[in-house]
Amino acid sequence: MLDIMLNIHRSVWLxxxxxxxxxxxxxxxxxxxxxxxxxxxxxxxxxLMIVSGVYLLISYGFPINYTVKSILALWLIYLMEVILGRTKRGELTGSQRTYYWVQFAIALILIIMIGYNVIL
Structure with a gap:
């Protein structure tokens, strides 16, 4: 079951x-x-990503690297919603757009690197 949830989690992220x-x-x-x-x-x-992530986090016993990844993943979800919502309302312009997109890129890269055990 763990392998199935891991594959679902990775697929949903992509x-x-x-x-x-x-x-x-x-x-x-x-x-x-x-x-x-x-x-x-x-x-x-x-x-789906949160449910599968919580299942994996519980199954692995809350190791620090996956706990950090979970926090970053929640931050990334927030950034996705902010980018789409503020862009729709016309509130995301200029330096704010750059600020959120840089955070998005950094969070995504860190999540991928932690998920594939490149760092931490």
């Missing part, structure tokens, strides 16, 4: 990032329907 990028691109192009559907799919993937 799909989540792809769907997020699709939603953002459609949002910046002004395609309302092309934004709403991927955004709702991303929210479903947030739930």
């Amino acid at each position: 799909l989540l990032v792809i769907v997020f990028v699709i939603a953002y691109i459609n949002l910046t192009k002004g395609k309302e329907k092309g934004y709403k559907i991927p955004h709702h799919i991303a929210r479903l993937f947030y739930v």
Whole structure:
């Protein structure tokens, strides 16, 4: 069961990032329907990712590296919602956009590196 949840978790992460990028691109192009559907799919993937992540965290016994990864993952979900929400409302411009996208990139890279045991 652990291997199945690990594969689900990894797959959902990949799909989540792809769907997020699709939603953002459609949002910046002004395609309302092309934004709403991927955004709702991303929210479903947030739930799947959190459930599978909690299961894995409990199964592994809360090691520090995966606990840090969990905190970063929650931060990344927050950043995804902020980027999409503020862009939709027209509040994310200039240096704020750069600020959030840099945080997004750093968090995503750290999560991937911790998940594949490159660091920590």
